[in-house]
Amino acid sequence: MPWSKNDYPASLKNLPADVRNKAIEIGNALLDEGYEEGRAIAIATDRAHKSEEGTETDKTxxxxxxxxxxxxxxxxxxxxxxxxxxxxxxxxxxxxxxxxxxxxxxxxxxxxxxxxxxxxxx
Structure with a gap:
């Protein structure tokens, strides 16, 4: 089941709203690609933090x-x-x-x- 702004993993609970929303978006995409939930949460959280900090670029x-x-x-x-x-x-x-x-x-x-x-x- 896809995550939403009202229904998401508990580990995303303490993230700032903008980072959490980005992590939900990224996490849903990873789940669609077949990632396991635990792995999707970790990757999505990391990418959301980097995206919000402006450190994630279009690296090759x-x-x-x-x-x-x-x-x-x-x-x-x-x-x-x-x-x-x-x-x-x-x-x-x-x-x-x-x-x-x-x-x-x-x-x-x-x-x-x-x-x-x-x-x-x-």
């Missing part, structure tokens, strides 16, 4: 995803890998540096393609 997303030869770093919307490594661990340290240098956001996926973690302020 870079994804760490499985690749035929191991793991790849790929820019959102691209089909070509920026770099490929045998293991996820080997790729992550290089990917974090690359994304930091390019002022992006890093989205780390699991082997099955689902999102494991999103790192902001890269």
């Amino acid at each position: 997303e870079y994804h760490v995803k499985p690749h035929d030869d191991g793991w790849q770093l790929i820019k959102e919307g691209s089909s070509r890998a920026i770099m490929v490594e045998d293991t996820k661990g080997d790729l992550l340290s290089k990917a974090k540096d690359y994304v930091t240098d390019h002022s992006g956001t890093l989205v780390i996926h699991k082997q099955d393609g689902s999102v494991e973690q999103e790192l902001y302020d890269q």
Whole structure:
């Protein structure tokens, strides 16, 4: 059931109204995408705070995803890998540096393609 201004998770109760409303909007979108409720709450709250603070920008997303030869770093919307490594661990340290240098956001996926973690302020 979608959240509303009158019916939302208790963990959003103490947020300022404008941040809570933004978190509800973001959370509903994440739930529609299939995120689990707990994960959606955490992501929505974080994004709502950043949005209200004016710190969230249209940063480019870079994804760490499985690749035929191991793991790849790929820019959102691209089909070509920026770099490929045998293991996820080997790729992550290089990917974090690359994304930091390019002022992006890093989205780390699991082997099955689902999102494991999103790192902001890269």
